[in-house]
Amino acid sequence: MRSVYMATENLMQSILNASWGIYLVFVFIFIFMKIPKRKVFAPYRRSRGFMVVAFFFLFSQIFFEWKLPKNTLSAEVLSAIDIPFFYIELIFLCLAFFHLLDHSFGTYKRVLLDLLSWCIVCATCLGALIVENHTVQILLVFAGSFMLIFFTLICVFRLMRMYKAVRIQLENYYTEPMYNFVLWIRRSIMFIVLFGIVSVIMLFAPYLFKLVYFVAATTMNVYIAESFMNYSFVFETVERSFNLSFNQQILLKSSQIHNSSDSKTDILTDTQKGLMHIWLSNEEYCNPELTIESVAREIKTNRSYLSKYINETYNSNFSSWINSLRIRKAKQIMLSETTLTIEEIAYKVGFSSSSYFIQIFLRLEGTTPLRWLNARRKV
Numbered sequence: 001m002r003s004v005y006m007a008t009e010n011l012m013q014s015i016l017n018a019s020w021g022i023y024l025v026f027v028f029i030f031i032f033m034k035i036p037k038r039k040v041f042a043p044y045r046r047s048r049g050f051m052v053v054a055f056f057f058l059f060s061q062i063f064f065e066w067k068l069p070k071n072t073l074s075a076e077v078l079s080a081i082d083i084p085f086f087y088i089e090l091i092f093l094c095l096a097f098f099h100l101l102d103h104s105f106g107t108y109k110r111v112l113l114d115l116l117s118w119c120i121v122c123a124t125c126l127g128a129l130i131v132e133n134h135t136v137q138i139l140l141v142f143a144g145s146f147m148l149i150f151f152t153l154i155c156v157f158r159l160m161r162m163y164k165a166v167r168i169q170l171e172n173y174y175t176e177p178m179y180n181f182v183l184w185i186r187r188s189i190m191f192i193v194l195f196g197i198v199s200v201i202m203l204f205a206p207y208l209f210k211l212v213y214f215v216a217a218t219t220m221n222v223y224i225a226e227s228f229m230n231y232s233f234v235f236e237t238v239e240r241s242f243n244l245s246f247n248q249q250i251l252l253k254s255s256q257i258h259n260s261s262d263s264k265t266d267i268l269t270d271t272q273k274g275l276m277h278i279w280l281s282n283e284e285y286c287n288p289e290l291t292i293e294s295v296a297r298e299i300k301t302n303r304s305y306l307s308k309y310i311n312e313t314y315n316s317n318f319s320s321w322i323n324s325l326r327i328r329k330a331k332q333i334m335l336s337e338t339t340l341t342i343e344e345i346a347y348k349v350g351f352s353s354s355s356y357f358i359q360i361f362l363r364l365e366g367t368t369p370l371r372w373l374n375a376r377r378k379v
Contacts, residue, residue: 023059050096061085275299
């Protein structure tokens with residue numbers, strides 16, 4: 001049994017020894033990766049800088065742990081060493097992600113405030129390393145752990161607030177879930193938060209458990225690094241959609257100041273409403289390439305006026321409105337064209353995949369397409 005334990009520990013140690021090399025490779029990849037010099041990529045370049053710092057500290061922590069004499073150091077000492085690393089890594093990873101969602105977030109003031117809190121954590125952990133009283137040492141380590149957990153919860157709050165705003169903004173202007181392009185950010189931060197909380201537990205766990213944790217954390221960080229690099233390919237698309245929707249909202253609000261007495265039915269003219277009726281009659285919403293801009297062009301208006309008209313007339317955002325029209329059409333097809341498969345129906349009404357069609361159908365109807373169809377046939 002002991003031989004199995006030793007073999008497992010040696011394997012984990014070997015993987016851990018390789019992981020610091022992985023982090024160092026990603027540091028150089030981030031530094032030398034080619035990012036277009038156009039102004040639109042400025043936020044991505046700044047986030048790249050935050051990622052370089054985060055992965056440098058990840059490399060430093062693993063390399064430092066590799067050099068430490070583990071068997072001669074107490075759990076409290078190892079914890080006092082690990083906590084500042086966990087904290088600074090969390091700071092810069094979150095700065096990288098949050099700056100992608102909100103370009104005003106990663107300001108120098110924000111960075112300095114976060115670094116100031118890190119300095120307090122470092123001072124606390126340094127006190128735990130130099131104090132001779134074991135009880136005081138434990139209390140200082142727990143204080144550092146508490147500050148790490150508290151900062152982690154702050155990051156969760158920041159994420160949920162930003163991600164909700166981004167999701168609403170994109171749903172108002174696109175039919176397909178474009179926020180999936182930024183979903184990896186939410187997923188990454190939730191992974192970081194989860195590992196951040198587990199890291200506090202691992203501070204006092206046996207060494208083998210720490211090895212398993214570090215290996216799992218390395219896998220997560222590789223996913224984060226790859227996702228960040230892949231995001232560069234769609235960054236301009238997402239960024240331009242943010243800028244367009246923001247600018248259109250400014251124009252709409254400016255217009256509303258001069259037309260504050262207008263009712264919701266006056267957002268579009270009679271001619272535009274007629275064009276909207278023709279557009280609906282022709283079932284143009286089944287076009288899989290549909291965007292709010294293309295619809296606005298068809299009815300001779302701009303996307304913000306159309307978005308507001310849909311919001312106030314149908315009490316819905318653009319994405320949900322189009323999905324409801326497509327689901328209504330899909331139900332008609334299911335009842336009339338019984339030879340078609342669910343996948344064929346999904347594509348026919350404009351959905352990009354059958355899985356997304358089923359997801360929306362379930363959300364709107366409370367059941368799957370097949371169950372809905374079977375229930376109708378029994379009537």
